[in-house]
Amino acid sequence: xxxxxxxxxxxxxxxxxEMMPHFLCPGCGHGIALRxxxxxxxxxxxxxxKLAVVSGIGCAGRLSAYIDANTFHVTHGRPLxxxxxxALARPDLHVVVITGDGDCLAIGGNHLIHACRRNxxxxxxxxxxxxxxxxxxxxxxxxxETRLTTTTPLGNSEPNFDACTLAAAAGASFVGREVxxxxxxxxxxxxxxxxxxxxxxIEVLSDCTEIFGxxxxxxxxxxxxxxxxxxxxxxxxxxxxxxxxxSSDLPTGILTKTERPEYGAAYRTAAAAxxxxxxxxxxxxxxxx
Amino acid sequence: xxxxxxxxxxxxxxxxxxxxAAAKAREPINVLIVGVxxxxxxxxxxxxxxxxxxxxxxxxxxxVHGMAKRGGTVFSHVxxxxxxxxxxxxxxxxxxLVALEWAEGLxxxxxxxxxxxxxxxxxxxIVPPFACLDRHPGALLRYSRETPAEVKAHxxxxxxxxxxxxxxxxxxxxxxxxxxxxxxxxxxDFSAEDWExxxxxxxxxxxxxxxxxxxxLGRRWVERxxxxxxxxxxxxxxxxxxxxxxxxLEITPEWCKSCDICVKLCPERCLRLNAERxxxxxxxxxxxxxxxxxxxxxxxxxxxxxxAAEAPGVVAAAEGIRP
Numbered sequence: 001x002x003x004x005x006x007x008x009x010x011x012x013x014x015x016x017x018e019m020m021p022h023f024l025c026p027g028c029g030h031g032i033a034l035r036x037x038x039x040x041x042x043x044x045x046x047x048x049x050k051l052a053v054v055s056g057i058g059c060a061g062r063l064s065a066y067i068d069a070n071t072f073h074v075t076h077g078r079p080l081x082x083x084x085x086x087a088l089a090r091p092d093l094h095v096v097v098i099t100g101d102g103d104c105l106a107i108g109g110n111h112l113i114h115a116c117r118r119n120x121x122x123x124x125x126x127x128x129x130x131x132x133x134x135x136x137x138x139x140x141x142x143x144x145e146t147r148l149t150t151t152t153p154l155g156n157s158e159p160n161f162d163a164c165t166l167a168a169a170a171g172a173s174f175v176g177r178e179v180x181x182x183x184x185x186x187x188x189x190x191x192x193x194x195x196x197x198x199x200x201x202i203e204v205l206s207d208c209t210e211i212f213g214x215x216x217x218x219x220x221x222x223x224x225x226x227x228x229x230x231x232x233x234x235x236x237x238x239x240x241x242x243x244x245x246x247s248s249d250l251p252t253g254i255l256t257k258t259e260r261p262e263y264g265a266a267y268r269t270a271a272a273a274x275x276x277x278x279x280x281x282x283x284x285x286x287x288x289x
Numbered sequence: 290x291x292x293x294x295x296x297x298x299x300x301x302x303x304x305x306x307x308x309x310a311a312a313k314a315r316e317p318i319n320v321l322i323v324g325v326x327x328x329x330x331x332x333x334x335x336x337x338x339x340x341x342x343x344x345x346x347x348x349x350x351x352x353v354h355g356m357a358k359r360g361g362t363v364f365s366h367v368x369x370x371x372x373x374x375x376x377x378x379x380x381x382x383x384x385x386l387v388a389l390e391w392a393e394g395l396x397x398x399x400x401x402x403x404x405x406x407x408x409x410x411x412x413x414x415i416v417p418p419f420a421c422l423d424r425h426p427g428a429l430l431r432y433s434r435e436t437p438a439e440v441k442a443h444x445x446x447x448x449x450x451x452x453x454x455x456x457x458x459x460x461x462x463x464x465x466x467x468x469x470x471x472x473x474x475x476x477x478d479f480s481a482e483d484w485e486x487x488x489x490x491x492x493x494x495x496x497x498x499x500x501x502x503x504x505x506l507g508r509r510w511v512e513r514x515x516x517x518x519x520x521x522x523x524x525x526x527x528x529x530x531x532x533x534x535x536x537x538l539e540i541t542p543e544w545c546k547s548c549d550i551c552v553k554l555c556p557e558r559c560l561r562l563n564a565e566r567x568x569x570x571x572x573x574x575x576x577x578x579x580x581x582x583x584x585x586x587x588x589x590x591x592x593x594x595x596x597a598a599e600a601p602g603v604v605a606a607a608e609g610i611r612p
Contacts, residue, residue, distance in 0.1 A: 006580055011589050020544055021588055027548030031587025183584035209548070222553030225585060 005043050006184075014038040014048070016068050023062060027213075027221025029180040029206030030127050034063050036183055036204075037096065037125060040191035052093045054083040056108060059134050059208075060100035060127040077107025080115040080124060087120050091264050094194065095121075101128040105141040105161050112201075116170035119198045120263040125190065126163055126201065129208035137211040148215045167201040168256040174200035175256040179228040180207065185253075192254060198262050205250075317349075317370030319378040320473070323397045324389030325415045326354065326361045329466035332491055333387065334365035336470060340479055340487040341369035351376040362393060387473050389452075389466055390415050392433045394440075401444060408444040409472045409511075411465060412437060413453035424557075424577040425534070448472055448511055450523075455506050461496060464503035471507020475515075481508065536578035537594040542567040544590040551582035551591060 015038075024030055041051060048069045055064035057076035064071040070093070074082045079097045087095040104112055104126045115122065131149055132138040139149040139156050142163060146155040168175045174196040178186040186204065193200035207213060207224040218224050320337060324330040331352055338350045352365035366378045380400055385407045388394025394410035401408060420431040437449030452468035467488060474484045485501055492500045513523055547566035559575040560568055560582060568590065570576060583593045 007595055010592065012592070015589065021546065021590075024587060026546035026588075027550055028587050031589065032585055035584065035589065181585070220553070221548040222550045225550055225554065 005039070009039050009042045011035050011038050014041065014068055015066050019066050022066050024059060025133075025208075025210035027207065027209035027224070028059065028133075029129065029204075029208075029225075030060055030063060032180040032183060033125070033127050033186065033204045033206055034066065034098075036180075036186040037098070037190050038067070039183075039187045040194055041094075043187070043191055044194055046094055046194075050093055052083075052086055052090070052095045053098060054079045054086065054095065055098040056100070056103040057134075058100040058103045058132065059129070060098055060206075061103055062134075063098050063127075077103050077109075078111060079103070080108060080111040080122070083122055083124075084115060084118070084120055087122055088264055088267065091121075091268070095123070096194070097122060097124045099124065099126050100132075100140075101126060101130065101142040101163070102132045102138075102140040105163055105166070109141070112167065113170040116167050116172035116199055116201065118263040119171065119173050119260045121196075121198055123190070123193045123196075123200045124202065125193075126203050127206045128163065128203050129206045129212060130160075131208050131212040133208045133211050137208075137215060147212070149212070150215070163203045164201070164251075164255050167203075171260070172201040172256065173198040173258045173260045174254070175202075176200070176254045177203040177205070177250070177252050179205045179252065181225050181228040182252075189254065196257070198260055315371050317347075317368040317373040318385075318477075319383045320367045320369075320385045320387065320477075321364065321378055321383040321397060321400050322367065322387045322389075323362070323364040323393045324411075324466075325393060326363050328363070328389040329463065330354070330363040330365050330389055333389075333466050333470055333473075334367045336484075336487050336491045337367050337473070337477075338369070339490070340483060341367070343487070344479065344483070346370060347373045349373045349376040362396070364393075364397065385409065385473060385476055387469055389413070389469060391449075395433050395435060398440075398443070405445055407476050408440070408447040409469060409476070410437075410440075410447070410449050411452040411469060412449050413451070413465065424579070425536070446476075448514055450507070450510055452507065455510070456503055459499055459503055459506070461499045461503075464496070464500050467492070467500045467503040468507035468510070471504040471509075472511045473507075474504070475508055475511040481505075534578065534595040534597065536573070536576045537596055538570050538573075538576060538582075539592040539594060540568055540570070541590045541592075544588045545586075546588050546590075548587065550585050550587070554581055554585055556581065 022031065051069040053064045053067050053069055054072045054074060055061040056074060056079040061073065064073050072082060079099050083095045083097045086093065099108065115124065128142050130140060130143045130147065132140050137150045139152045141161045143149060143156045144160055145157065148155055164175045164177050174193055176189045176193060178189045180186065189202060193202045205228065209221045209224050213219070213224050218227060322330050322334045331354060334350055334352060338348045342348045346369040348367070348369040350365060350367045354363045366376065368376065368378060378400060381403060383400045383406055384402060386394065386397055386401045386409065388397065388410040391410060391412050391414050394408065414432060416430050416432050422431065441447035441449060450468065450472055453462060453465040455468050456462050456465040470484065470488065474481065485504060488500055488504060489497050510523055545567040547562050549562065551568055552560045552562060556579060557575045557577060559570060559572045561571050563569045578593050578595050580593050582591045
């Protein structure tokens, strides 16, 4: 038998199989991202009971329901807020947030920047498919300019967010981006994010085939997957190909990795110091009376 | 220094052990350094050339690294002596052949002097893409199957060193070429200090320590190979075992949503959607178990198993490509 992790990893052991098949449309890239996440979890040997997945509303938010672990399906845009509370209260858990582009950047944009600022140990997986798929294909903060959606019938005229730049500017200590086409690379990136001692923000470029792809005539599911290579031109080959071919429109891989104090540990230290001070002052007061 | 050829004699003030006769006859000493792009062939030859030059020899070095980029063949001729005319080494004239890759070493063997040439080779196997025509896992490669022992029987003096592993254990795989420099230095009578000084000039400053350690390990390896009794010789690197696998696709048809990604992206084109619009394998013999379908299936409907093959069919197919 071959004993590498690709052979040994069976994604079904990490799924709630009674919930399958999942509700995602045929060809939706979110399933591929979910596999990469579970593969990274498998490789790190994380106990399912020690894994907590928090997700918001939307197609991506629905993914937590299929993971056989501690899962929370919370209000729109607030998975990072819930996860912050959970990670602070239970530092023994590995908290992973699965969120969509609208959930993370529009409804929960404020939570995102503050989560980045705090640097609490969390892994935030933002599945970016450029559209609000579940509600029928409205424009989202990451929809590229000129793209058609149900609310931009003449083409999107707003500039879109670069979520990774936003997260890095807000202070996230780990920022990465990958496309769903490169599954092992995506797994490596998520694994690095899970291992990072601080806030890890990972943007996964996923395909919405049924709504965004159809509206913009991007072709079949397979063509959309291949489009990730031809059109987005991720920098996956940046380190392996020499200069004339090195040009890349889309930086992928680990984009930012810095060392910053982790908020949870800092908070617990401060709280313990405060408790000690209080105890000392009560003792002093006792001595006086 | 203890060598198999103790007839030391002087040439230009420098003691040269096995190549002494050549130097005495006012003939250049020919060192051919070969390998694969990216291994550091040119660095080895430059270090040797500059060292020889600093010792008052006339040195000529010529190399081909043109389109080799990463993974292509690279070779460098270094000739030094009291007087050198031609920059290239004719076939059968190399005193020492230093190969940084196993198959490259074999490719250049005819350049070695048949009666006195020294063969120093890394057993590292870098399999070129065109040797991987059969993409089935565990399939035989069109790569040299000679064992180090078989090759050493054909040369007067041969050292098959697992330099890449030695360098890996040191923590920097890129120091493998310096392990071989260490081995080479045992056949040329420049002093170890001179080598170390020359090396320090050619490697990046941060890696001087690891490279000097690699150099010493290479020297020690050859010393041990020369002096140790046959049962205490450094271990030979075994060729990778040929392990065929049988690919088995496990498809969960109820989960398949006929998105067609696996069918379109399968490199072997051995999947299709059947009448029920669920995926099925059309030709089990074609499937190489690359896992692209498993990884890209958003619905987790495909699982690839690589079982140990008992089926003789797979073995026969792989044997068929034996060159």
